[in-house]
Amino acid sequence: MVVAGGSIGGLAVALFAARAGHDVVLAEADGFPVPSGVEETWRGWKRRGVPQFRQLHGTQALGRAKLASRAPDVLDRLRTAGAHDVDLLASRSDARQRTGAEGLVQFRCRRPVLEWVLRQAVAAEPRVGLRSAVEVTGLVVAAGCRPRVTGVATTRGKLPADVVVDATGRRSRVGEWCVRSGTAPPTTCTVDTRQVYFTQWFRRDAAFTGDDPMLRVELPCATLLVLPVDAGWFSATFFAPAHDRGLRAALHSTDGFLGALRAVPSASTWIEDARPIGTVQFMGRLANQLRRPSARSPAGLLPVADAAVCTNPTWGRGAALALAHADALVDLLDAGEEPATLTAAFTAWTVENLEPWFHDTVLLDAETNARWAGARPAPSPERPFSHTDAVRTTRTDAGLHVAYLRYRNLLDMPAAFWSDPEIVDAVHAGSGALGGAP
Ligand SMILES: Cc1cc2nc3c(=O)[nH]c(=O)nc-3n(C[C@H](O)[C@H](O)[C@H](O)COP(=O)(O)OP(=O)(O)OC[C@H]3O[C@@H](n4cnc5c(N)ncnc54)[C@H](O)[C@@H]3O)c2cc1C
Known part of the structure; x- marks a missing residue:
């Protein structure tokens, strides 16, 4: 397996896959030497391929849960590097005994620290060949009634692979790679934030x-x-x-x-x-974006993390979704299916579990943009109440507070929050009692 891109998504795939017994070659376009100490990660680590490298990065509880199950040593190393755990219910004793309250814990650190710790863990894996300063430039594809990838072209020559993971982020050029190899590009959908x-x-x-x-x-x-x-x-x-x-x-x-x-x-x-x-x-130029392989895209091509589903970072979802996507991919790799079946199964998983976060973020953005314009969006079947009213009601309703945090931390899917009749009633009752002001 070749993984293109060695940021959070690609590193997570390489780490989880190697620990599950799969051999991985990870090609990362950036070539600057990895810093030797945590302070140098901030001062000296040049990551041209990650323009958001020094932007704030919160990581939702789902991301911590995935690390805890696949790589608990990474959480330990993060703590050694200065990260700290945050109990999201620390100030809400009324909510601690509620169903679902367990697991509402995040870790907090600067993004370079997270990437540095992940990178060190990957570098220590004997099953991973880490290739720095190697840019993937195209796909090598075997023709057939269903074309399939047999490798990638890079700035340092070809790398053979039966599975190619595209972890090159939201600016992925996988569509161009497909077209140049004579195969169908993934379908895309972009919504400007x-x-x-x-x-x-x-x-x-x-x-x-x-x-x-x-x-x-x-x-x-x-x-x-x-x-x-x-x-x-x-x-x-x-x-x-x-x-x-x-x-x-x-x-x-x-x-x-x-x-x-x-x-x-x-x-x-x-x-x-x-x-x-x-x-x-x-x-700037922040967009919500989907890239979904079509039935005519080459078998064995798997977009992960931001290359597959990118959400407005104001909601802090990308890193946790990247870790969850990597976790799901490795579960499917373990099943040992041939590339076409793996591709279909991974695409189906992504549509069911990641794409709802794209649609949810588009709706959250619409509410935010309306609020900044002094308007209030009308309720709809997808949004029977506003995010603003939900947050206000969590102050007085401990059960709703837990449900909201589980949704915000990606532990429960958006529909489980927005379409639950009890939650709808609680927010309507609570926002009415609180006056319902924006
Ligand atoms: C402003 C901003 C703020 C953000 N804040 C948060 C936040 O608070 N919380 C959160 O969870 N998420 C946040 N995100 C999102 C988060 O950064 C990403 O979701 C996360 O990094 C996972 O991305 P990725 O690994 O898919 O791709 P990226 O992080 O974009 O990395 C892509 C990697 O691929 C490499 N690459 C690119 N092309 C090639 C190629 N052809 N060959 C080889 N390598 C290549 C790049 O060098 C890079 O290393 C933010 C994003 C932005 C833009």
Whole structure:
């Protein structure tokens, strides 16, 4: 098996597959030497292939659960590197005994720390051949009534493979590779989020613990998220409408950003004893995206993680979905099916388990964009209540709080939350009692 792309998705596939007894060659286009220590991961690790490398990364509880079952040593190494576990019910004793409360734990660290620890674990696997500075440039395909991959072309020659995992992320060129090999590209669907990101990093002297909460503030024209991670580092991020040029101009400069942060009372206290690190980091052109192999795409070609399903990062889903996708792929590899059957089964799994998160994120974005425009979306069969009302009601309804956290942490599928009649009734009753204001 060849895995193209050695970021979170590709590393997870390589690690989980190797530990399940499969041989893997992992080709990663970036070639900068991997740092020797955790601090160098931030200062010196050049990851041109991952523009979001130094953006905030929260990891939902599903991601931690997948690591705990497939690679618990990686969680231990993350803790050694400064990551900390966060009990999401720490401040809600009323919710702790509710059904589903178990497993609501995240880990928090900077993304380079997560990738560094994963990369070290993969490098130690004897079944993985790690090829840095090797870019995959195309597919090698055997013709037939159902064409099948027999390898990849790379900047360093061909690599043979019966299965090719495309883990090259949201900008994957797999469609071009298919067309050039005379096969059908995956079908794609892209929905612009119409949102942009501004992140400023800070550091305080004391390290964070599981008791340090994150802060999410819904402002009239933007959302602010303050996320404590490892070793006293925390990020402050404004998610803002892409079209608001005035706001964008203000948030681009460190002074403007700090001014905006100080204007939010609950956030201003965070920066009293902390120093800003670096400058404001901008990220735009964010889209929700699906790439699904068609029945005429080559057998053995498997897009994973962002290359298959990419969701607006404001909801912090990508890393956990990548780990879950890798976990599911290895379950199917273990069944030992031939490539065409494996491809069909993996595509079906993705449609059932990952694509709902794409559709859910598109609906969440629509509500956010409407709220920033001063509107309120009308209820629909898919959205019988708003996200805003659900969050408000969780403050007084412990059962709903657990259900909401399980959905937000990807432990329960979107339909289990939005279509459960008891949840619908609870939110309607709760938001009515609370006044239902946006
Ligand atoms: C601004 C921003 C913020 C985010 N915040 C969060 C968050 O808070 N929480 C969260 O869970 N997720 C977040 N994400 C998403 C998260 O980064 C991804 O879901 C996660 O990295 C998994 O992506 P991936 O491994 O599929 O691809 P990527 O991380 O995009 O990596 C693709 C890899 O493939 C390599 N590559 C590309 N082309 C080739 C080629 N031809 N040959 C070989 N190698 C190649 C690249 O160098 C890179 O290493 C964020 C994303 C963005 C854009």
